[in-house]
Amino acid sequence: MTAPSVDPVAELKILETEALVCTMCELSESRTQVVFGSGDPQANLAFVGEAPGKREDEEGLPFVGPSGQLLEELLGEIGLTRDAVYIANVVKCRPPGNRDPRPNEIDACKGYLRTQLQLVDPNVVVTLGNFSSKLLLNTEVGITKLRGTAYEWWGRFLVPTFHPAAALRGRAQVLEDLRYDFSLVRDILDGNLGTEAGTEEEAPASEPAGDPQQLGLFGQ
Numbered sequence: 040m041t042a043p044s045v046d047p048v049a050e051l052k053i054l055e056t057e058a059l060v061c062t063m064c065e066l067s068e069s070r071t072q073v074v075f076g077s078g079d080p081q082a083n084l085a086f087v088g089e090a091p092g093k094r095e096d097e098e099g100l101p102f103v104g105p106s107g108q109l110l111e112e113l114l115g116e117i118g119l120t121r122d123a124v125y126i127a128n129v130v131k132c133r134p135p136g137n138r139d140p141r142p143n144e145i146d147a148c149k150g151y152l153r154t155q156l157q158l159v160d161p162n163v164v165v166t167l168g169n170f171s172s173k174l175l176l177n178t179e180v181g182i183t184k185l186r187g188t189a190y191e192w193w194g195r196f197l198v199p200t201f202h203p204a205a206a207l208r209g210r211a212q213v214l215e216d217l218r219y220d221f222s223l224v225r226d227i228l229d230g231n232l233g234t235e236a237g238t239e240e241e242a243p244a245s246e247p248a249g250d251p252q253q254l255g256l257f258g259q
């Protein structure tokens with residue numbers, strides 16, 4: 040007897056329904072609502088940020104404040120809109136006062152992200168900032184050293200770059216670096232990456248390419 044096929048879009052909806060009532064960490068006590076993710080559930084490109092901020096917590100959507108506006112501008116520069124991509128965060132609930140997510144909160148929440156990425160199954164994942172870049176590349180190396188390269192990652196590409204909020208703090212070079220990294224994304228989507236893709240050896244302590252269904256996207 041043939042096993043019923045899994046509908047990833049339906050599975051993603053079920054996962055979201057579960058996450059919306061999640062109490063697996065203490066962030067559930069202070070959040071207004073869970074910010075699960077948004078965009079095309081079958082996108083070829085996915086973005087992973089850190090955690091919801093105040094506006095995201097109020098509206099229930101990721102990247103809706105000034106950082107979101109800049110993200111949309113950068114997407115526009117490579118011919119995309121936010122509706123054409125998938126956007127999520129490492130943790131789904133806002134840390135009080137926008138503090139950094141704690142390791143136990145990231146551990147509690149990362150299963151949602153892992154399954155989101157398995158179900159959306161994008162060819163390119165862009166990590167925005169230190170938290171998501173370190174988590175997905177399984178490294179302690181900071182974003183300043185990691186960025187500027189596309190890494191082979193679990194049979195797809197991962198492009199680590201700065202969080203848009205870093206550019207909004209007024210550092211012009213950060214914006215230029217973001218633009219460069221987005222141009223890498225465009226090249227990958229166009230099939231023009233060439234030979235400049237990094238390897239797992241160049242992504243310190245990242246996991247080798249493998250079957251994400253069997254090995255877990257984060258290798259843990």
Ligand code: SF4
Pocket residue numbers: 058061062063064065066067073130131132144147148
């Ligand atoms: S941050 Fe994640 S693990 Fe913690 S309560 Fe929210 S959804 Fe659950």
